[in-house]
Amino acid sequence: MKVLITGASGFLGRTVVAHALAAGHEVRTFQRRPSGVDGASDELGSVTDAGDVERAMDGMEAVIHLAAKVSLAGDLAEFAAVNITGTQTMLDAARRHGVQRFVQVSSPSVAHAGHSIVGDDALPADPEHARGDYARTKAAGELVALAADSPELHVVAVRPHLVWGPGDTQLVERVVERARAGRLPLLGDGTALIDSTYVDNAASAIVAALHRADVAHGQAYVVTNGEPRMVAELLEGICLAAGVRPPRWKVPASLARAAGGAIERVWAVRPGVDEPPMTRFLAEQLSTAHWFDQRRTRRDLDWTPEVSVEDGLARLAVSYR
Amino acid sequence: MTYDLPASASITAPAALPPRGLDGLDPAFSHLVTVPAAGDEPDRTWHLLDNASQLDALGVTPVGTILCVHGNPTWSYLWRRLVTDATAHAATAGAQAWRVIAVDQLDMGFSERTGAQRTLPQRVRDLGALTAHLGLTGPVVTLGHDWGGVVSAGWAIDHPDQLRALMLLNTAVHQPAADPIPAPLRLALRPAILGAATVQTPGFLETTLALAHPALRREVKAGFRAPYTDAARRGGIGGFVADIPVDADHASTPELDRIADGLRSLDVPALLLWGPRDPVFSDRYLDDLVDRLPHADVHRFEGAGHLVAEDVDYAGTVLTWLEGALPAIADAPAADAAATDAPTADAPALTQWSPELRPLWHQLEALADSPDTALVEMAPASGPAPRTVSWRLLSRRVTEIAAGLSAAGVRHGDRVSLLVQPGADLTAVLYACLRIGAVVVVADAGLGVRGLTRAVRGAWPAHVIGALPGLSAARALGWPGQKISVVDLAPPARRALGVQHTLREIVERGAELLGSDLLGSDLRNAGPALPPPPAPQDQAAILFTSGSTGPAKGVVYTHAQLSAVRDVLAAQYDVGVGTGLVAGFAPFALLGPALGTRSVTPDMDVTAPRTLTARGVAAAVAAADATVVFLSPAAITNVVATAGELTDEDRTALAGVQTFLSAGAPISEALLDAVAEIMPGATGHTPYGMTEGLLLTDITAEGIADARALSEAAGRSLGVCVGSPTGPARVLISALDADGRATGVPSDTPGVTGEIVASAPHLKDHYDRLWLTNEASVRGTDAGRWHRTGDVGHLDDAGRLWIEGRLAHVMVTATGVVTPVGIEQDIESLPQVARAAVVGVGPVGTQQLVAVVETTPPVRRVQRASSELAAAVRAVSHEPVAAVLVVPVLPTDVRHNSKIDRAYLSGWAGAALSGGRLRPPTSATRRLP
Numbered sequence A: 001m002k003v004l005i006t007g008a009s010g011f012l013g014r015t016v017v018a019h020a021l022a023a024g025h026e027v028r029t030f031q032r033r034p035s036g037v038d039g040a041s042d043e044l045g046s047v048t049d050a051g052d053v054e055r056a057m058d059g060m061e062a063v064i065h066l067a068a069k070v071s072l073a074g075d076l077a078e079f080a081a082v083n084i085t086g087t088q089t090m091l092d093a094a095r096r097h098g099v100q101r102f103v104q105v106s107s108p109s110v111a112h113a114g115h116s117i118v119g120d121d122a123l124p125a126d127p128e129h130a131r132g133d134y135a136r137t138k139a140a141g142e143l144v145a146l147a148a149d150s151p152e153l154h155v156v157a158v159r160p161h162l163v164w165g166p167g168d169t170q171l172v173e174r175v176v177e178r179a180r181a182g183r184l185p186l187l188g189d190g191t192a193l194i195d196s197t198y199v200d201n202a203a204s205a206i207v208a209a210l211h212r213a214d215v216a217h218g219q220a221y222v223v224t225n226g227e228p229r230m231v232a233e234l235l236e237g238i239c240l241a242a243g244v245r246p247p248r249w250k251v252p253a254s255l256a257r258a259a260g261g262a263i264e265r266v267w268a269v270r271p272g273v274d275e276p277p278m279t280r281f282l283a284e285q286l287s288t289a290h291w292f293d294q295r296r297t298r299r300d301l302d303w304t305p306e307v308s309v310e311d312g313l314a315r316l317a318v319s320y321r
Numbered sequence B: 001m002t003y004d005l006p007a008s009a010s011i012t013a014p015a016a017l018p019p020r021g022l023d024g025l026d027p028a029f030s031h032l033v034t035v036p037a038a039g040d041e042p043d044r045t046w047h048l049l050d051n052a053s054q055l056d057a058l059g060v061t062p063v064g065t066i067l068c069v070h071g072n073p074t075w076s077y078l079w080r081r082l083v084t085d086a087t088a089h090a091a092t093a094g095a096q097a098w099r100v101i102a103v104d105q106l107d108m109g110f111s112e113r114t115g116a117q118r119t120l121p122q123r124v125r126d127l128g129a130l131t132a133h134l135g136l137t138g139p140v141v142t143l144g145h146d147w148g149g150v151v152s153a154g155w156a157i158d159h160p161d162q163l164r165a166l167m168l169l170n171t172a173v174h175q176p177a178a179d180p181i182p183a184p185l186r187l188a189l190r191p192a193i194l195g196a197a198t199v200q201t202p203g204f205l206e207t208t209l210a211l212a213h214p215a216l217r218r219e220v221k222a223g224f225r226a227p228y229t230d231a232a233r234r235g236g237i238g239g240f241v242a243d244i245p246v247d248a249d250h251a252s253t254p255e256l257d258r259i260a261d262g263l264r265s266l267d268v269p270a271l272l273l274w275g276p277r278d279p280v281f282s283d284r285y286l287d288d289l290v291d292r293l294p295h296a297d298v299h300r301f302e303g304a305g306h307l308v309a310e311d312v313d314y315a316g317t318v319l320t321w322l323e324g325a326l327p328a329i330a331d332a333p334a335a336d337a338a339a340t341d342a343p344t345a346d347a348p349a350l351t352q353w354s355p356e357l358r359p360l361w362h363q364l365e366a367l368a369d370s371p372d373t374a375l376v377e378m379a380p381a382s383g384p385a386p387r388t389v390s391w392r393l394l395s396r397r398v399t400e401i402a403a404g405l406s407a408a409g410v411r412h413g414d415r416v417s418l419l420v421q422p423g424a425d426l427t428a429v430l431y432a433c434l435r436i437g438a439v440v441v442v443a444d445a446g447l448g449v450r451g452l453t454r455a456v457r458g459a460w461p462a463h464v465i466g467a468l469p470g471l472s473a474a475r476a477l478g479w480p481g482q483k484i485s486v487v488d489l490a491p492p493a494r495r496a497l498g499v500q501h502t503l504r505e506i507v508e509r510g511a512e513l514l515g516s517d518l519l520g521s522d523l524r525n526a527g528p529a530l531p532p533p534p535a536p537q538d539q540a541a542i543l544f545t546s547g548s549t550g551p552a553k554g555v556v557y558t559h560a561q562l563s564a565v566r567d568v569l570a571a572q573y574d575v576g577v578g579t580g581l582v583a584g585f586a587p588f589a590l591l592g593p594a595l596g597t598r599s600v601t602p603d604m605d606v607t608a609p610r611t612l613t614a615r616g617v618a619a620a621v622a623a624a625d626a627t628v629v630f631l632s633p634a635a636i637t638n639v640v641a642t643a644g645e646l647t648d649e650d651r652t653a654l655a656g657v658q659t660f661l662s663a664g665a666p667i668s669e670a671l672l673d674a675v676a677e678i679m680p681g682a683t684g685h686t687p688y689g690m691t692e693g694l695l696l697t698d699i700t701a702e703g704i705a706d707a708r709a710l711s712e713a714a715g716r717s718l719g720v721c722v723g724s725p726t727g728p729a730r731v732l733i734s735a736l737d738a739d740g741r742a743t744g745v746p747s748d749t750p751g752v753t754g755e756i757v758a759s760a761p762h763l764k765d766h767y768d769r770l771w772l773t774n775e776a777s778v779r780g781t782d783a784g785r786w787h788r789t790g791d792v793g794h795l796d797d798a799g800r801l802w803i804e805g806r807l808a809h810v811m812v813t814a815t816g817v818v819t820p821v822g823i824e825q826d827i828e829s830l831p832q833v834a835r836a837a838v839v840g841v842g843p844v845g846t847q848q849l850v851a852v853v854e855t856t857p858p859v860r861r862v863q864r865a866s867s868e869l870a871a872a873v874r875a876v877s878h879e880p881v882a883a884v885l886v887v888p889v890l891p892t893d894v895r896h897n898s899k900i901d902r903a904y905l906s907g908w909a910g911a912a913l914s915g916g917r918l919r920p921p922t923s924a925t926r927r928l929p
Helices: A011-022 A049-056 A076-096 A132-147 A170-179 A199-211 A231-242 A253-268 A280-287 A295-301 A309-320 B052-058 B076-090 B121-133 B147-158 B183-191 B193-201 B204-210 B217-227 B234-242 B253-263 B283-292 B314-325 B333-340 B362-366 B391-407 B422-437 B445-459 B466-474 B491-497 B501-514 B561-573 B614-624 B633-641 B648-655 B668-679 B700-714 B771-777 B820-828 B869-876 B900-913
Strands: A002-006 A026-033 A043-044 A062-065 A101-105 A116-119 A154-160 A220-221 A288-292 B031-037 B044-052 B064-069 B098-103 B140-145 B162-169 B272-275 B298-299 B371-377 B389-390 B416-417 B440-443 B463-466 B481-484 B499-502 B539-545 B553-558 B580-586 B598-601 B626-630 B658-662 B683-690 B693-700 B720-723 B730-735 B752-757 B786-795 B801-807 B811-815 B817-819 B833-841 B850-855 B879-886
Touching: A002 A011, A002 B121, A011 A026, A011 A199, A011 B193, A026 A049, A026 B752, A043 A049, A049 A076, A062 A076, A062 A116, A062 A199, A076 A101, A076 A132, A101 A132, A101 A199, A132 A154, A154 A199, A170 A231, A170 B076, A199 A220, A199 A295, A220 A295, A220 B298, A231 A309, A231 B491, A231 B869, A253 B193, A253 B850, A288 B052, A288 B801, B031 B121, B044 B076, B044 B121, B052 B076, B052 B098, B064 B147, B076 B098, B076 B217, B076 B314, B098 B900, B121 B147, B121 B253, B140 B147, B147 B162, B147 B253, B183 B193, B183 B234, B193 B204, B193 B234, B204 B217, B253 B283, B272 B283, B272 B314, B283 B298, B298 B314, B298 B771, B314 B771, B371 B391, B371 B422, B371 B614, B391 B422, B391 B501, B416 B422, B416 B445, B416 B466, B422 B440, B440 B445, B445 B466, B445 B539, B445 B553, B463 B466, B466 B481, B466 B491, B481 B491, B481 B501, B491 B499, B499 B501, B539 B561, B553 B561, B561 B683, B598 B614, B614 B626, B614 B633, B614 B648, B633 B668, B658 B668, B668 B683, B668 B700, B683 B700, B683 B720, B693 B786, B700 B720, B730 B786, B771 B786, B801 B820, B811 B833, B817 B900, B820 B833, B820 B850, B820 B869, B833 B900, B850 B869, B850 B900, B869 B879, B879 B900
Parallel strands: A002 A026, A002 A062, A026 A043, A062 A101, A101 A154, A116 A288, A154 A220, B064 B098, B064 B140, B140 B162, B162 B272, B272 B298, B371 B598, B416 B440, B416 B463, B440 B539, B463 B481, B481 B499, B580 B598, B580 B626, B626 B658, B658 B683, B850 B879
Antiparallel strands: B031 B044, B044 B098, B371 B389, B539 B553, B683 B693, B693 B720, B720 B801, B730 B752, B752 B786, B786 B801, B811 B817, B833 B850
């Protein structure tokens, strides 16, 4: 299949491209910077530019749409332009070009209103109650994508949860940097059970969704390793793999949530400065359980994760040597 | 006594339909029916619920009608769920369809306000006139609650041709003249209060609505209040209270007596559903009803109260019961309906004692002249020296007590609660009760006072035989029954405790009745002083089990079944007349005289088995020249721990022991090996069983070693092997389905994991007054007597049983059903782990496993496992483990201080892992019912 993959210069995007190539697809990437992946052709541009999108879509049969503005803080209009309007632009172009399959890469945070998730399957995206501008705009983007599902264009939404692995600038690098600086606290006792996804598992699930779009279209799937761990154990594993001291000091979870909310508001008036050290969203993510029922995902996508948490941490350790 | 109700009680009003929108009540069931005038009675209009037209619309023909009568101060709203559920049930293919008619009694609910005070006979006539007018001719089952139970029972007695069954919820039909009526009613009945409490204010109504457990929802309370909005609507409530026959002169007393007596002649199936938390209709009234309807199926919903219809799913219970009790009601003439009470399949052979089926007191007859030793107490209450009782003395004492108890009014079938510490007194009283056909109620001291109270009140004994602690508790907690003290009491204490007799007096009275020729008066020829012995199928004992889940359950054994327990013990361990037996496990100790053994009770506090030392065992063995030793696991632990104190002489005595039994729960191979060092000549046994089926399987130390090889070959623990079925016992497995429920047809296919289902002559008969629980325990089993154990496990190719945990603790992950014991054993194989419990968190079907461990040395604070320990646990577990938590000590069930309280632990782990604080798992004491 001729597959257009957006956001391919990112951590997960690069891995998805590799998996798609390995599956025998002809891949064109589309983002502002070269993807740097051998074997794929790059089309440079932005999803916010209809002309760029039109060009990139030409001749494609399938789309994996990863491009998004991902950050824990920022300006709402920027988030919306990429995550909602950008997605709509992609879908419009896909329809015009006769694309048959469209995998929207989303996030479990689109349905997370801050409460614990204990063994739930994917709930509907909820732009109103999702936490933070990223999650809200991604929720709206997912709804836009699933609304475009039709017999001609099969749309599947895939929500990988907490993706990590070697080269990850989001979770792993943040954790390691903060731990190294002694700025990484444990929230509460660190016993909240959370799911995570090793990057190759997320990528293989996304490619599986492309292959199984005829079965899975119109639906959203959370993807995880299916091996939830206590948050402290996961952070400890990452720190040990990176050779830094695991967090030792604790902050009460309720305090962190309150502080996160306050810090978020302070940072909102300092645009351009690096992201805040704590947000309410992050505090909730690190102090409430969120692990998922993976049965429907594995059945419908005909997919199982190949890299266990343990093996993933070993690979991470190798990357830090 | 007559009452002047407020003037508002005389206000008349026509019947009306209830307002729409009452919670749970479909207005389509509501009808107004006018019964034409007859005799002095003018025409009267009733409001009632009736699903006849709904059944018509479904195209089903009902098998009969359930006629429901509410009490005071409720209305037909009480039966809304039954009307709804019966209608839905009728739509199910193959299910019985029942028409349900639930009336509002006149002056109540939305029926007519007649302005006159109605009496009980009037109300029974009213209901008869209504059913006649409705043309209710087919089979009818009555259902009543509170005073509606009395009215419905009156209808039942007056309509024998139509009546097919009778069902009652908390109802009283008889008030013993000697006993005061319940305090709440006494208050309402005071003339100064009655009108104000019942009519002028909604006090009585609100008090009743507050009796629900859990509390009624606001919407439901509003439903109950709907017809009683002002004083003019509440005249009937006052009228009902005024109609309570408080004394023999009351106008309704003769009718109440007629109904109470009439119940005795009813032989249709009967169902009594009871909420014991009822300040008005307490267990004593249930006991009275059971006495009148001895064939009734009874279920006491522990925790439910007066509004049992609101507290529990009575509607589902009623419909389930009707399916079983009246399989072919439409065709069955009324007289045949009672056949549902027929004895179980194996019962007919057991109606007579024979050489193959000897009564429990047989050896007391056979050895009545023997000077040989029957009992040795190493530390009797009477003094420091061991006490020896010969067969002759024991037999005579049992005979005297039996005669004395008979004289004190203890009758065949009476329940006698024994609150006596194990010892010679208990043994003598027990066999005396058995001989005269009294049903002994024995509760495990481990139940604690509250559990014991529930047990005693639930069984409602006619007599209590106890020592001081038991009698004091009986007094303080209001336990029922005639009190007999085994100790002598000074008159003030005697009065204070309400003791009618002492055991000494009972013995003296018995001796007197038997005559002075003591040698000639034993059980065989006691003459008229003793009643005829009970038959094998008669009830012998109710044993209260300290179940690891839910409230204590009374397990009923017949004489034949207890005799079978004796016989399986005798055969399995080769014990019989002349065998010296150290009885360190109370339940089996009591069977010594039935086995004919020379039983010795070692020096220990029977309520604290850990007080038994190795020297204590050695002394007991020496005293009785014992070859067989029965001990509980807790006692064994201490015996092993104190083995260092043994002298050479002790060791010589212990070397003569041939058989050693860990009774009560399986013990580890290591502990069995340690015992083998103390008793080198003994074969160690550890049986599997429970109160409902003692001794279902048995395994020797050697057998455990053999079985271990199977686990080793598998590379993981397969569970705890408890050996092969004993003698006549059969063990099958009801396979677990994908949801972890035991739905498989019981089978002996090896390697299939499921609920363990057992059958044996020595199995329980049924649970006492727990019809639903009993039904669940025999669900899906073949003819004969079977019991679902609530344990899960599998059979191996050699027919040995392996325990994998409790059914309630089975986990279902995304990949399937997981049982805990094997994984726990594998984790416990780690040197740094002392004990482990594996529990599930999250929804069934996608649960994650959490290992909670005690380490060596123990930690001082609950914590996450170190990464090393977590990795080690994951490496030995054959199922994925999401989290490993370390606790100083695992919480154990208070009633089984060796059993880990997994149900609690699962909730605790779930809370900890959802992001809450990591609190210490507290002792389970706070959860005692």
